[in-house]
Amino acid sequence: MSLVEHQKNHVRLPDGSIEKQTTTLNLGPTHPATHGVFQNILELDGERIVDAEQTVGYIHRAFEKIAERRPLYQITPLTDRLNYCSSPINNMGWHLTCEKLLGIKTPKRVDYLRIIIMELARISDHLICNSVVGVDTGAFTGFLYVMQYRELIYEIYEEVCGSRLTTNIGRIGGFERNFNDVAFRKLEKFLKEYPKVLKEFENLFSRNRIFMDRTQGVGGISAERALNYGFTGPNLRSAGVDYDVRVHSPYSSYEDMNFTIPVGKSGDCYDKFLVRNEEMWQSLNIIQQAYQKVQEFKGAEADVFHADVPEYYLPEKKDVYTKMEALIWHFKIIMGEIDMPAGEVYNAVEGGNGELGFYLISDGGRAPFRCRFRRPCFIYYQAYTELVKGSMLSDAIITLSSLNLIAGEMDG
Amino acid sequence: MALTNEYIMQRLLEKFPEQVSNFEEPYGFLTFAAPKELNLKVIQFLYDDPELRFQFLTDLCAVHYPERVGEELAIVYHLHNLADNIRVRFKVYTNIEEPDVFTLTNIYEAANWLERETYDYYGVNFVGHPNLRRILNVEEMDYFPMRKEFPLEDQTRIDKDDEMFGRGSRLDFGNTRDDRSDSTIPESEKGHDHNYPV
Numbered sequence: 001m002s003l004v005e006h007q008k009n010h011v012r013l014p015d016g017s018i019e020k021q022t023t024t025l026n027l028g029p030t031h032p033a034t035h036g037v038f039q040n041i042l043e044l045d046g047e048r049i050v051d052a053e054q055t056v057g058y059i060h061r062a063f064e065k066i067a068e069r070r071p072l073y074q075i076t077p078l079t080d081r082l083n084y085c086s087s088p089i090n091n092m093g094w095h096l097t098c099e100k101l102l103g104i105k106t107p108k109r110v111d112y113l114r115i116i117i118m119e120l121a122r123i124s125d126h127l128i129c130n131s132v133v134g135v136d137t138g139a140f141t142g143f144l145y146v147m148q149y150r151e152l153i154y155e156i157y158e159e160v161c162g163s164r165l166t167t168n169i170g171r172i173g174g175f176e177r178n179f180n181d182v183a184f185r186k187l188e189k190f191l192k193e194y195p196k197v198l199k200e201f202e203n204l205f206s207r208n209r210i211f212m213d214r215t216q217g218v219g220g221i222s223a224e225r226a227l228n229y230g231f232t233g234p235n236l237r238s239a240g241v242d243y244d245v246r247v248h249s250p251y252s253s254y255e256d257m258n259f260t261i262p263v264g265k266s267g268d269c270y271d272k273f274l275v276r277n278e279e280m281w282q283s284l285n286i287i288q289q290a291y292q293k294v295q296e297f298k299g300a301e302a303d304v305f306h307a308d309v310p311e312y313y314l315p316e317k318k319d320v321y322t323k324m325e326a327l328i329w330h331f332k333i334i335m336g337e338i339d340m341p342a343g344e345v346y347n348a349v350e351g352g353n354g355e356l357g358f359y360l361i362s363d364g365g366r367a368p369f370r371c372r373f374r375r376p377c378f379i380y381y382q383a384y385t386e387l388v389k390g391s392m393l394s395d396a397i398i399t400l401s402s403l404n405l406i407a408g409e410m411d412g
Numbered sequence: 413m414a415l416t417n418e419y420i421m422q423r424l425l426e427k428f429p430e431q432v433s434n435f436e437e438p439y440g441f442l443t444f445a446a447p448k449e450l451n452l453k454v455i456q457f458l459y460d461d462p463e464l465r466f467q468f469l470t471d472l473c474a475v476h477y478p479e480r481v482g483e484e485l486a487i488v489y490h491l492h493n494l495a496d497n498i499r500v501r502f503k504v505y506t507n508i509e510e511p512d513v514f515t516l517t518n519i520y521e522a523a524n525w526l527e528r529e530t531y532d533y534y535g536v537n538f539v540g541h542p543n544l545r546r547i548l549n550v551e552e553m554d555y556f557p558m559r560k561e562f563p564l565e566d567q568t569r570i571d572k573d574d575e576m577f578g579r580g581s582r583l584d585f586g587n588t589r590d591d592r593s594d595s596t597i598p599e600s601e602k603g604h605d606h607n608y609p610v
Contacts, residue, residue, distance in 0.1 A: 057548035064533070065557060069564045100439060227468055227494070230522030241494070248497050344438045346490060346501065348470075357471055359490070374471040374490075382525045411548060 022050050025393075029058050033397045035132060036407030040384070040400075047393045052385045056378070060411040067371035071336060072098045073172060073314060075371065080166035082375060083409040086125035086352035087167045088117045088157065093349035096251050097358040098172045098312075101345045106307045109297050110174045111253035113305065115290040116187065117160065117169060118252070118349075119283040123194075124153045125352030126234070126276040126283075129404040133273055134205060136401045137214045142204050149197055152190050159183035173313035174306025191288060198284075202277055212270060219387045219399030220268035229383040232376050233354030235403060238275040239267030245350040256293070257286050269402040276404075311338050336366040353377050353404040377403070378410045415463070415496040417442040423464065427457055434503075441501055448504040451487070452514045455502065458491060459519055466491035466500065469516065472526040474534040476508075478560045484508040485534055489516075506536070508559075515541040533558035 023044045028034040037058040043051040063078045070078075079090040092114050099106065106114075127150055131143035154164040159182050161169040170176065205211045221231070226239040236243055244261045246254045262278035264271030297304070306313050310329045319326035332338055342364035348357040354376025363369040380403065387403075388396040420442060424432045432454065434445040446454050458466040470490040477484055483505030492499045506513055515538040516523035527538045528547040535556035538544055546553060555562065 060548040062557065065564065225521075228521045230469055230520065243494055248494075344441075344443070346441060346471075346499070355470070357490070359471060359473065359488070361475060370473075370475045372471065372473045378525065378529075379522050382521070 021045065027396070029055070033136060033400070035401055036405060036410075038381075038405070038407055038410065040396075042388075042393070042396070044393065049388050049391055049393060049396055052388055052396070054381060054384055056381065056407075056410050058411065059407055063412050064371055064373065067368055069367055071333075071366050072312075072340065072368070073333070075368075076170075077166065077168050079373070080168055081408050082373060082412070083125070083352055083356070083377075083406045084165055085128050085406055086121035087165065088121040088169045089125075089349060089351050090356060091167060091169050092118055092252065093347065093351070093356050094358060095170050095172050096349065097345060097347040097360055098340075099307075100347050101343055101360060101362060102172070102309075102312055102340060104173055104307050104309050104312065106174060106252075107304045108253060109294060109301065109304045110306060112256075112290040112294045113175060113179060114170070114252045115254065115257065116287050116294070117157070119287045119290070120153045120156060120187075120190075122283050122350075122352055123280050124150045125404070126280050129353075129402070130205075130273055130276050131201070133215070133269065133398060133402045134211070136398050137211055139204065139208075139211065142201050146197065146201055149190070149194050152186060152194075156183055156186045156190065159186060171306065171314050173309045176314070177316060178303060178305040187287075187291065191284065191291070195284060198277070198280055206274060206277065214394075215269035215273060215398060215402070217266070218269045218391065218395045219402060220266045220271075221383065221387060222267065225383070225386070226267060229386075230379040231354070231383070232380070233351065233404075234272060234275045234279060235267070235354065235380055237261060238264035238271040240265050245348050245355050249348065251347070251349060257289050259286050269398050272402045339364055339366055348374070351376060353406065353409075354380065373412060375409045375412055377405045378412065381405055381410060415493065415498050417498075420464065420498070420500060423461070424454070424457075428454060441499060443501040443503065445503040445505065448487075448506045448513050451489075451502075451504045452516070452519075455489065455491070455516060455519060458500070458502075464493065465495060466493045468492040468494050469520040469522045469526075470499065472516070472523055472530060474530045474536050474558075476534060476558065476560045480505070482507050485511050485536060487513055487530065487536060508535075511536045512539050513537070514539050517541055532556070535559070 025042045025044050027040040027042055029037045029039040034040070039055040041053045041055065042049055061081070067075045067078060076091050076094055079094045080087040082090050127146050131146050134142040157167050157169065158164055159180055161167050161176065221239055223240045226236050227241060231239065232243065240263055242261045242263050247261060259282045262275050262282065264275050310325070312333070314333055315326035315330050320330045340362050342362050344361050346357060346359045348355045355374065356376060357374030359372035359374065360368050361370040384400070384403070387399050417437060421435055424444065428446065428450065431450055432444055432446045436443045458464050468491065470492045472487070472489050475486040475488060477486065485506050485508055487504050487506065489502045490499060491502060504513060513536055515527055517527065517540070524543070525547060527541055528544060530536050531538060531544055532546040532549050533556060545551065549557065
């Protein structure tokens with residue numbers, strides 16, 4: 001029976017009735033299953049979705065406007081709050097954009113350290129998304145179990161930059177301080193213990209009958225439609241398109257790393273899950289390679305953690321208090337005596353959920369003339385109506401969580 | 413043959429002689445502009461041409477240049493050819509009194525929300541858009557906040573009692589007079605009892 005016929009037979013209203021045949025349901029904005037502040041107005045026929053409309057903007061903070069009044073280094077904390085499940089990637093993406101505009105070349109060691117941090121962030125991002133898909137299909141255990149390892153990743157951030165969620169990690173030109181021994185010990189611990197946990201996590205889900213039944217064929221999309229909707233990241237790759245910014249336009253020396261891009265076929269929730277899982281393995285692989293390369297630096301090279309660009313790199317605080325030159329540069333940067341070159345630059349990084357782009361127009365002043373964030377999930381969330389139309393309400397919930405929507409990023 | 417910026421430029425000039433202009437390559441990124449009536453034609457050409465194939469809309473946004481009279485708003489499209497991995501940036505300019513630009517929603521679904529966002533921020537009227545409503549700001553809003561005539565608040569203003577956020581009457585950063593009077597307090601604010609500590 002087609003959906004239309006089904007609808008006709010389902011509810012019988014008397015002739016001339018002003019009542020609707022369908023039920024309207026508000027999913028969100030604060031429903032626990034939406035994992036973020038956004039609303040879906042669903043038109044339901046029984047449990048089947050006839051139409052859906054999304055409302056976003058509940059946590060819009062006008063970052064693009066605020067950025068027009070701030071010097072470059074003060075915009076980094078704004079980028080933290082886009083996709084807050086992987087804020088280091090956003091921070092690094094912003095630093096890379098600034099470095100492109102200012103023409104700064106970072107040393108290799110900085111690049112590799114950045115790769116380590118970015119891939120850790122990717123793992124923590126995918127870990128949340130995949131385990132939440134688990135929660136929404138009724139398996140809470142996996143979520144709680146992998147939290148330990150997200151915690152370990154956060155502890156590594158803490159050693160490097162002092163904070164955990166909104167990291168504000170790094171500076172234009174490098175890092176604010178060198179990685180200490182504790183950070184490397186924790187990284188080694190992570191590299192040693194995490195593969196086993198990820199394997200267990202995979203065993204729990206990927207051939208689980210219930211999980212497969214709930215996710216296979218749910219929320220699928222073809223490669224053409226996904227491209228037309230501007231999908232990027234794991235969502236696009238699960239539909240079969242091997243587009244990855246790390247490979248297509250390498251940044252931060254990703255070209256030195258050896259890894260593959262996993263792709264799916266049908267773009268459904270199951271494929272998305274598998275693609276994200278495989279990406280975590282690839283990320284582990286990349287971290288190992290990058291860590292090995294970091295260890296190969298000897299002598300003075302092993303202490304390099306930023307490029308030598310005093311006019312843009314905020315000096316370490318202890319130098320500011322003890323060295324005259326650092327104090328002068330610090331003063332000049334903070335008081336806005338250094339203007340950036342005029343220009344127009346677009347730079348993208350592979351964020352946790354897609355291509356995170358920064359479009360920066362500078363008119364030569366202290367703050368950007370225009371600063372645009374290409375926020376991947378804002379763009380692909382509009383496909384949600386198409387993804388869930390005709391499916392059951394319970395499928396819509398899983399589709400929502402497997403898209404990896406982060407309200408902070410969506411609302412900008 | 414891999415697609416190059418020169419070749420794209422040549423194809424565009426063949427197809428739209430004297431209409432596509434302002435070719436630039438900032439940081440290797442091919443950038444060009446066209447009259448706003450042609451935006452759909454140019455993009456459809458870039459999309460359909462079997463060699464160019466710019467079938468992925470990366471981003472769409474607007475920029476406000478208040479000093480450019482007659483072309484205050486720029487609409488910037490970032491297009492990507494994924495197969496040859498090359499990007500172009502295409503701009504159209506419009507005056508701010510009649511910011512009518514054709515919509516891209518018939519070519520790219522992704523343009524739907526991006527255009528709504530651009531409308532929300534800058535008031536660009538995308539002609540033919542199926543649902544041109546505000547998306548991030550409240551619907552009752554009666555201005556377009558990203559335009560340059562709405563500057564952000566001056567961080568150093570001292571006439572506002574906002575002490576929870578580090579400025580205001582109680583914390584003295586040396587920017588108020590001894591008797592706490594300040595010439596920047598507007599007339600309407602005067603006379604309020606702020607309970608200053610003595």
